[in-house]
Amino acid sequence: MSTDTPGSQSSLHRANLERVLRAVRMAGSLTQAEIARGTGLSAATVSNIVRELKESGTVVVADTSSGGRRARSVSLSGDAGIVVGVDFGHTHLRVAVGNLAHRVLAEESEPLDVDVSAQQGFDRAERMVERLLGQAGFPADKVIGVGLGVPGPIDQETGALGSTAILPGWTGVTPGQELAGRLGMPVHVDNDANLGALGELVWGAGRGLGDLAYIKVASGVGSGLVINGQIYRGPGGTAGEIGHITLDEAGPVCRCGNRGCLETFVGSRYLLNLLNANHPGELTLGRVVQLAQQGDLGCRRVIADAGRQIGMGVATLCNLLNPRRVILGGDLAEAGELVLSPIRDSVARYAIPSAARQLSVVPGTLGGRAEVLGALALVMSEMSETGVL
């Protein structure tokens, strides 16, 4: 750590160095001109800093072309540090190991009923992290940090799950502490929708954007909000709980205790209930999407209606935050235009026209990997530069 007084020449240099490193780390690779634009530093300063970082082996520089002109792309060295992502969904556990140059080195997913017991889930996660680090060929002491996603809001002050109604088997568990204690590594924790937003921002359909909302529709409905390039969480971690916007105050009782929340109309349990009577056999949301794509009229109708209702939530979000892009993730996103088109119709109908005009509604490009890749990006975003320098 630097002990220089603020404002001195060397502390300014150090701050510039950190800005360059952070910009490169979040983008994967950038040309020197892009670094200058993104950090506001002069081309000469960027050039000096890149040379210094290259000599110390922190970054690698390769020839590339940008707009037809020769340019030099800068990325972090592959052995600058290892990051781990752990994503608990309601029905799966996914783990990835990557490096700071944005390469995923090992990744695995297993089915898991997360609601049953937190301890069982953490046992499995611990073993998977150890196995994948072995596969990637890195010892535990190369790990800079672990990003952990859980399917519920995380209180930003205590690190506890904000609502035990959503994950009854996790009552009294502080997920970040639990995993950090087991692995002996620093753990950063966030809810799955925020990580999906971060994943799509850094690796997927939101690259290069500063303002977006990621909406995940699966068992529940959640959203992650990116404002000015940062995840907006709110003090209790519940910002973006779009699934609990009231659509009908006399509607079905929601797991949050309220009635007629958006989630009670579009969460998988509710959609499957609508179809159970005339679709025998075990139905999943994935199967409903498949049947809809094969022309099943009931499934198409249920998906279209869900899209219209999601669109009402998106319209509210659009009026409040004016995002540039809404990215749909989760199982329902696999339905493509069958769900996207009714969402757009509802936005056109219910949002302020000027906010709706600027908005594009697109599917995520990462599918079920969005959250675990977001967990890797969370470590990259929260880590201090001392881990690298």
Ligand SMILES: [Zn+2]
């Ligand atoms: Zn609710």
